[in-house]
Structure formats: structure tokens, C-alpha cells
Amino acid sequence: MNEKILEIDDLTVSFDGFKALNHLNFSLDKGELRVIIGPNGAGKTTFLDIITGKTKPTEGQVRFKGRNLRPYAEHEIAQMGVGRKFQTPRVYLNLSTRENLELAANRQKSVIHTLFRKTLNVERRTVAELLETIGLSHKADMKANLLSHGEKQWLEIGMLVAQSPDLLLVDEPVAGLTDEETERTGELLLSLAESHSIIVIEHDMEFVRQIARGTVTVLHQGSVLCEGTIDEVQSDPRVIEVYLGQEIHADGPISLQDTEELLEVVEGV
Numbered sequence: 119m120n121e122k123i124l125e126i127d128d129l130t131v132s133f134d135g136f137k138a139l140n141h142l143n144f145s146l147d148k149g150e151l152r153v154i155i156g157p158n159g160a161g162k163t164t165f166l167d168i169i170t171g172k173t174k175p176t177e178g179q180v181r182f183k184g185r186n187l188r189p190y191a192e193h194e195i196a197q198m199g200v201g202r203k204f205q206t207p208r209v210y211l212n213l214s215t216r217e218n219l220e221l222a223a224n225r226q227k228s229v230i231h232t233l234f235r236k237t238l239n240v241e242r243r244t245v246a247e248l249l250e251t252i253g254l255s256h257k258a259d260m261k262a263n264l265l266s267h268g269e270k271q272w273l274e275i276g277m278l279v280a281q282s283p284d285l286l287l288v289d290e291p292v293a294g295l296t297d298e299e300t301e302r303t304g305e306l307l308l309s310l311a312e313s314h315s316i317i318v319i320e321h322d323m324e325f326v327r328q329i330a331r332g333t334v335t336v337l338h339q340g341s342v343l344c345e346g347t348i349d350e351v352q353s354d355p356r357v358i359e360v361y362l363g364q365e366i367h368a369d370g371p372i373s374l375q376d377t378e379e380l381l382e383v384v385e386g387v
């Protein structure tokens with residue numbers, strides 16, 4: 119059996135009695151890139167909040183590298199090797215691309231000797247390597263405020279990678295990007311997936327098709343509705359139903375093309 123980097127058992131998160139996550143079970147293999155999709159309100163953000171320690175479970179357990187995360191604060195979980203990329207880039211606009219990366223890399227150095235990370239699993243990449251990875255070597259000395267939205271996203275991904283996380287959590291990385299930027303973001307995530315475990319939350323189904331090489335997880339009403347390849351989940355009548363918010367009655371199996379058309383309709387709403 120593959121080594122698990124993340125294991126979530128029977129997790130429930132209640133907000134004043136409302137279950138944002140409801141008896142959710144999930145696991146991620148070390149080195150896996152997993153895409154999570156789900157309609158609005160499915161619990162995707164709460165799911166990431168639980169892994170990073172921003173929100174604590176009402177019931178159930180999250181284990182990262184075999185360790186129960188419950189006793190640890192958000193910053194401690196980050197030091198243990200969980201990096202999160204928020205939807206909106208959080209880079210220092212008055213600093214250059216290179217300076218932003220240097221800052222992120224140095225921040226890691228200062229915590230290297232903490233209780234949790236006496237040795238680094240992944241050798242820290244140099245700033246020059248990071249610039250190359252994110253495709254911004256030619257803009258290394260440009261102030262971040264002059265970068266495009268897509269370039270800021272890549273810079274922030276580079277800043278996360280500078281901290282050598284074992285697990286990267288990426289929340290809707292292509293919202294507001296051009297088609298070309300979206301494709302390049304996909305290529306960047308696929309190249310990072312060669313050396314990291316990654317969870318990507320995404321709405322854009324075309325982008326999901328670009329990056330999903332293995333299992334896709336569909337969340338609905340705080341639980342895992344189904345898991346499978348992108349083709350399997352897109353042709354699963356339960357997925358179509360929750361995306362449309364209504365029951366689909368079909369005499370025969372629903373074809374992938376039908377599903378894609380339906381999803382396009384849903385996304386276009």
C-alpha cells in the first residue's frame with residue numbers, strides 16, 4: 119500500500135449545529151496530485167481550513183505524516199510542512215519578484231531548527247531555481263505590483279515552494295486568469311507534482327481536465343460524494359445531479375459528452 123501523507127477519518131465540523139463537513143473520510147498518497155471539486159457550499163474551503171489548523175474538527179481526526187494535528191496551532195502545522203496558497207495572491211507588492219522569493223526562503227531558514235523540522239525532506243531550492251520553475255527569471259527584478267495577476271499567482275506558488283512544504287494546498291489557482299495563464303499554471307502544478315504532494319481545489323472543469331492525472335474527489339454537503347478519474351466522475355449521475363441541483367432521469371447511461379455539456383451549462387449560470 120502507498121504511504122499516506124494525509125489521512126482524514128470521520129471528520130465533522132459544525133458551525134452552530136450546521137455541519138459544513140459531515141463524517142468525511144479522505145486520504146492522500148505521498149506524491150499524489152489530487153483535485154477536489156464540488157458545488158458552492160460543498161465544504162471545500164472548510165476542508166482546507168481543517169488541514170491547516172485554521173478550524174478545528176468537532177469530531178474526527180486529521181493525520182499529517184501520521185501525526186494527529188489536533189493539538190497543533192496553524193503556524194505549527196505550517197512548520198510541519200503544510201503550505202497553503204489562497205485564491206488571492208498575497209505577495210509583497212513593493213518588493214521585486216526575487217526579493218519576495220528570498221524573503222520566503224529565509225523565513226524557512228529561521229524555522230528550520232524547530233521541533234518539527236530538524237531536517238528538511240526536500241532540499242531547499244535556490245532562488246534562481248525557483249525563478250526558473252515559476253517562469254519569472256526574466257522578471258526577477260520587477261516590482262511585484264507590475265506583474266500580471268497570473269504572474270503574481272505563480273510568484274506566490276514559488277514563495278510556498280521556497281518553504282519546502284511536503285503538502286501544498288492550492289485554492290482555485292486559475293480564477294480570473296487568461297486561458298494562456300491558466301494553461302501555464304497547470305503546467306507549473308504538474309511540474310511541482312513531480313516532487314510534492316498537492317491538493318488543488320478548482321471549479322474550472324477544463325483546467326481540472328488539464329491537471330487531473332489520477333483521482334478526482336467530489337465533495338457535496340460536507341462529505342465525499344464520489345472519487346474516480348475525471349471521466350468517471352463527470353459521467354457519474356450523482357455528480358451531474360448535484361451540479362444541476364436537480365434529479366436527472368435517464369433511460370440509459372449518461373454519456374461523457376452529455377455530462378460535459380451539462381457542466382458547461384452549470385458553470386455558465
Ligand SMILES: Nc1ncnc2c1ncn2[C@@H]1O[C@H](COP(=O)(O)OP(=O)(O)OP(=O)(O)O)[C@@H](O)[C@H]1O
Nearest residue numbers: 133136137138156157158159160161162163164165
Ligand atoms: N464560520 C462559519 N460559520 C457558519 N457557517 C459556515 C462557516 N464557514 C462555512 N460555513 C458554511 O459551511 C458551508 C461550507 O462552506 P465552504 O466555504 O467550506 O464551502 P465551499 O465548498 O468552499 O464553497 P464555495 O465553492 O462557495 O467557496 C457553507 O454552507 C457555509 O455557509
